[in-house]
Amino acid sequence: MKPATATAEPRWLRWVLTAAALGFLAINLALPLAAVFIEGFRKGIAAYAAAIAEPDAISALKLTLIVAAIAVPLNIIIGLSASWAIAKFDFRFKPFLVTLIDLPFSVSPVVAGLIYVLLFGMQGWLGPWLQANDIQILFAVPGLVLATIFVTFPFVARELIPLMQEQGRDEEEAALSLGASGLSTFWHVTLPNIRWGLLYGVLLCNARAMGEFGAVSVVSGHIRGKTNTLPLHIEILYNEYNFAAAFAVASLLAGLALVTLLLKSLLEWRYAGQLAGRGH
Amino acid sequence: MRRIAIVIAAVAALTAPWLMPATALAATVSILNVSYDPTRELYKDINAAFAHDWKLKTGDDVVINQSHGGSGKQARSVIDGLQADVVTLALGQDIDEISTRAKLLPAEWQARLPQNSTPYYSTIVFLVRKGNPRNIRDWDDLARPGIKVITPNPKTGGGARWNFLAAWGYGQKKYGSPAAAQDYVKRVFANVPILDSGARGATVNFAERGLGDVLITWENEALLTAQELGADRFEIVRPSVSIRTEPAVAIVDKVVEKRGTRAVADAYLRFLYTPEGQEIVARKGYRPRDPAIAAKYADRFPNMQLFEIDRNFGGWAKAQAIFFSDGGVFDQIYEGGG
Numbered sequence: 001m002k003p004a005t006a007t008a009e010p011r012w013l014r015w016v017l018t019a020a021a022l023g024f025l026a027i028n029l030a031l032p033l034a035a036v037f038i039e040g041f042r043k044g045i046a047a048y049a050a051a052i053a054e055p056d057a058i059s060a061l062k063l064t065l066i067v068a069a070i071a072v073p074l075n076i077i078i079g080l081s082a083s084w085a086i087a088k089f090d091f092r093f094k095p096f097l098v099t100l101i102d103l104p105f106s107v108s109p110v111v112a113g114l115i116y117v118l119l120f121g122m123q124g125w126l127g128p129w130l131q132a133n134d135i136q137i138l139f140a141v142p143g144l145v146l147a148t149i150f151v152t153f154p155f156v157a158r159e160l161i162p163l164m165q166e167q168g169r170d171e172e173e174a175a176l177s178l179g180a181s182g183l184s185t186f187w188h189v190t191l192p193n194i195r196w197g198l199l200y201g202v203l204l205c206n207a208r209a210m211g212e213f214g215a216v217s218v219v220s221g222h223i224r225g226k227t228n229t230l231p232l233h234i235e236i237l238y239n240e241y242n243f244a245a246a247f248a249v250a251s252l253l254a255g256l257a258l259v260t261l262l263l264k265s266l267l268e269w270r271y272a273g274q275l276a277g278r279g280h
Numbered sequence: 281m282r283r284i285a286i287v288i289a290a291v292a293a294l295t296a297p298w299l300m301p302a303t304a305l306a307a308t309v310s311i312l313n314v315s316y317d318p319t320r321e322l323y324k325d326i327n328a329a330f331a332h333d334w335k336l337k338t339g340d341d342v343v344i345n346q347s348h349g350g351s352g353k354q355a356r357s358v359i360d361g362l363q364a365d366v367v368t369l370a371l372g373q374d375i376d377e378i379s380t381r382a383k384l385l386p387a388e389w390q391a392r393l394p395q396n397s398t399p400y401y402s403t404i405v406f407l408v409r410k411g412n413p414r415n416i417r418d419w420d421d422l423a424r425p426g427i428k429v430i431t432p433n434p435k436t437g438g439g440a441r442w443n444f445l446a447a448w449g450y451g452q453k454k455y456g457s458p459a460a461a462q463d464y465v466k467r468v469f470a471n472v473p474i475l476d477s478g479a480r481g482a483t484v485n486f487a488e489r490g491l492g493d494v495l496i497t498w499e500n501e502a503l504l505t506a507q508e509l510g511a512d513r514f515e516i517v518r519p520s521v522s523i524r525t526e527p528a529v530a531i532v533d534k535v536v537e538k539r540g541t542r543a544v545a546d547a548y549l550r551f552l553y554t555p556e557g558q559e560i561v562a563r564k565g566y567r568p569r570d571p572a573i574a575a576k577y578a579d580r581f582p583n584m585q586l587f588e589i590d591r592n593f594g595g596w597a598k599a600q601a602i603f604f605s606d607g608g609v610f611d612q613i614y615e616g617g618g
Contacts, residue, residue, distance in 0.1 A: 121360035122382060131361065134538075139362045221362040222347045223312060236348070239480045240320055241508045243488070 036254055039247035051237075051245035052252055059225045060233035061252070066141065067216075067229060068209040071148040075205050079156025080198070084190070087164030088172065101157045104150055112150045113218025116143055139221030144229065147215040152205045159201030160194055167193055196271075203264050207257050308341035311541050311548065314364035316351035316438065316527070317480045318501045322564040323368070329560060330551045334544065342544055350478045351438030358384065364532050365545045370438035371589075372397070372528040373596035384534040398526040399552035400566035403586055404446040406517040407486065407495040407502045414493045418519045419450040422494060423467035430492035432482040433475040434603070434610055439525075440479060441604060443496045446523040448603070449587040453521060466613040475614075487514070498525060499581070500565030507565075524586040527566075 009017075041048050051057060082101060086094060104112065118124045120137040130137060137143050171193070175185040191198075213231040220227045228236065230253045237246035315323060327344040334342045347354065347362065351370035358364045359382040369375055372390060375397075379385050390397045408416050414427060422429050432440035447468055451461030473492065476482040479501065486495040487509050497505075499516075506514045529549050536542040551557045558568040562577040574581070593599040603609045 117360050123360060127361060136361075136363065138360060139357065221314075221357055222349050224346050224348075226345055239317065239484070241484075241488075241505075 033254060036247055037251045040244065040249075040251040042247070043244040047244055048248045051242075051248035054245070056225045056228070057233060057245075057249055057252075060228045060230045060249075063141070063144070063226075063228070064210050064230045064253075067144050067148050068206055070145045071152060071209045072202060072206050074149055075152055075156050075209075076198070076202060078153065079160060079201065079205075082157045083160035083164055084186075086161055087167075088169050098161070101154055101161075104153050105158075109151055109212065109214030110218060113147050113215040115150070116146055116219050138219055139223070139227060141227070143219040144216055144227065147219045148209050148212055151212050151215050152209045155205035155208060156198065156201035159197045159204070163194055163197040164190075199267065200264065203260050207260050210256055211253065308343055309541065309544055310343040310345060311365035311539075311545050312345045312347065312363060313366050313368055313548075314347045314354050314358055314362060315368040316354055316370045317348055317478060318439070318498065318504070319368060319527070320346070320348050321504060322500075322561065322566065325560045325564060326552065326557060329556060330548055333551060333556070334547065337547075340544075342548075344548070350436065352436070358382070358532065363535050363539070365536050365539065365541050366529065366531055366549055368527065368529045370525075370527050371441070371596060372526070373600060374438055375528055375530050376596070378532070384532050385530055386533065389530045390528065392531075393529065393549060394553055395569050396526070397528045397530055398569075399529060399549075399557070400527065400561040400568060402499045402525045402527075402566050403522045403584055404443055404496060404519075404525060405499045405502050405522065406519065407497055407505060408493065408515050408517055410513050410515055412515055412517065416494050416517055419447060419464075419468075419521075420454070422447070422471060422496070423464060424471075427471050427494065428473050428492040429468060429471045429494055429496065430482050430486040431472055431475070431496040432479050433477055436477045437479055439498060439501075440482075441599075442498070442523055442525045444603065444610065445589070445593060445599060446519075446587070447496070448609075449523055449592060450519070450521055462609060462613060465609075469614055499567070503565035503580075518582060518584055521585045521587070523592075524588050526589070 040051075082097070085091075086098060117138060119126055120130060120143065121127050122131055127138075137146070171189050172185050175189045176182075180188070210229075211231060212229075213235075216229055217232060217235075220229070220232055222228060222232060222236070224236070230249060234246050234250050234253065237243075237249060313323060313327075323344075323346055327346070331342050331344065334340060347357075347364070349357070351374050354362075355367070355369060355374035355377050358367060358378050367375055367378065375385070375389060376387075379387050379389060393399070406416055406422075408414065414421075416422070416427070421427065431443050434440040434444040444465070447465050448461050451464030452458065455461060455464055474485065476485055479497065483495065483497060483501060483505055485491045487505050494517075495502075499518075502514075502516045506516060529552065531542065531545050531549060533542075536545045552561070553569065555570060555573060558570040558573040562568045562573055562580065567581050568574050568577065587593075589596060589599065601608070
């Protein structure tokens with residue numbers, strides 16, 4: 001008798017499936033990623049460094065990091081409270097709230113951008129008032145942050161809701177019945193339980209916040225050195241026939257994403273024992 | 281938990297110096313020029329020359345910020361509140377839209393600067409591959425069976441509307457009636473494999489991705505493409521007749537009044553008409569208005585017979601309604617995406 005395996009499929013089928021999956025990944029992920037780096041370095045390391053050190057590129061990089069640095073923490077807070085509310089409490093409009101959280105996933109980013117144009121544009125609902133009070137939201141950093149928050153909103157909440165629901169509220173109730181305050185229950189019971197899910201959500205959220213193009217493009221105004229994020233800057237370089245520079249900056253953006261993933265793997269490896277215990 | 285907090289603190293400490301705003305340095309005056317796509321190279325040089333000139337005349341530093349995009353989209357952004365001190369767009373109609381929809385500048389803006397507020401002009405030409413392998417000489421060749429024509433979508437790109445009207449003008453001149461012109465243009469667009477949404481996208485498709493036999497494009501864009509991507513790869517073909525394309529410039533009154541930048545914005549636009557400005561215009565592939573500069577660059581810009589939007593098409597408002605409105609001529613000939 002053969003040793004028991006998880007599946008009963010013949011060996012050739014398993015090989016075919018594995019090859020198909022790996023082949024797909026190679027063609028659709030590894031190859032394009034490699035192409036970005038190869039194209040970026042096509043004109044040599046000096047040209048690569050020049051493209052990255054160019055003032056407009058530096059300002060785009062800064063802006064991208066600023067936007068992510070504001071949008072991601074805000075999404076952590078909002079995502080945590082939303083999933084906390086949904087997983088630990090019962091209330092009437094819960095399904096409605098869950099649907100609302102999913103909205104940014106189903107709405108096209110362009111529409112997300114246009115929502116803010118309708119709200120804050122000079123012809124929009126709040127535009128005239130903002131104009132009168134000299135507040136610039138659209139075509140400035142606040143607009144970019146708002147659009148990014150909208151697009152990346154579900155990442156944290158979507159990671160946490162199933163996790164928290166699965167864990168139930170027994171531990172929290174135990175802590176409370178033993179006299180812990182609400183805050184310390186959250187800090188010592190809930191947060192340790194969800195930290196891996198939270199971290200994963202934050203990393204995804206961050207990657208998307210830095211890479212978002214559509215919504216940001218609508219509200220940016222494309223002012224060079226002012227309101228161009230890295231993805232917008234890449235498009236500009238490409239349209240200027242600056243192909244090597246476009247790919248150099250693209251590789252920088254890809255590099256940021258890779259660092260994010262590396263960070264995640266590193267943490268997973270470092271805390272492998274705890275992870276195994278948690279099953280997540 | 282604490283370890284994670286330490287990691288986060290370390291990341292924050294490393295990134296903090298990057299997040300400091302870079303703009304807090306100089307108290308110089310700045311203006312924003314909202315322009316369309318193919319003027320990037322032109323305004324890069326104009327801005328440097330004007331800043332130098334302004335510094336000499338007034339002692340002040342001026343920074344000109346640039347925003348580029350499709351002309352119609354840029355006009356829309358200004359209408360929605362993009363704080364442009366000046367707009368330099370592909371056609372006067374886009375500036376008319378800013379005037380009528382957002383009342384940011386008076387309706388008679390075009391009378392405020394010489395030459396109807398158009399300091400430079402261009403025309404529509406063909407870009408073909410080196411040696412002209414498909415032997416494309418004039419507009420009729422674009423309607424030949426089997427020729428692949430690259431041109432952007434006139435519904436979405438301001439520049440592309442000029443392409444369409446140039447073809448139409450030829451059709452009408454050669455074949456007499458509007459019906460015959462429509463038939464001719466329909467045959468041209470039957471040869472268009474993909475309609476890109478913007479002019480630069482179409483150029484990249486033709487030049488970089490190698491699609492199509494001929495690109496219908498502005499002369500300045502053709503000159504720049506040949507220059508940037510290799511004169512050994514492309515050739516410019518000037519048809520027997522074409523259209524005069526007139527990008528327009530204007531001060532956005534409401535913005536300059538609020539920001540107190542009228543003097544510098546006005547000087548900036550007038551700089552375009554000076555010999556120095558016109559020289560840059562010519563070098564960057566646009567046809568200069570100044571007769572002396574035009575004579576100097578006569579080799580680069582051969583004389584051509586040109587239609588005019590006002591004289592031959594009754595102005596932009598009318599052309600827009602007839603050709604590019606929903607259900608208009610373009611929709612009729614390009615039903616079902618060709």
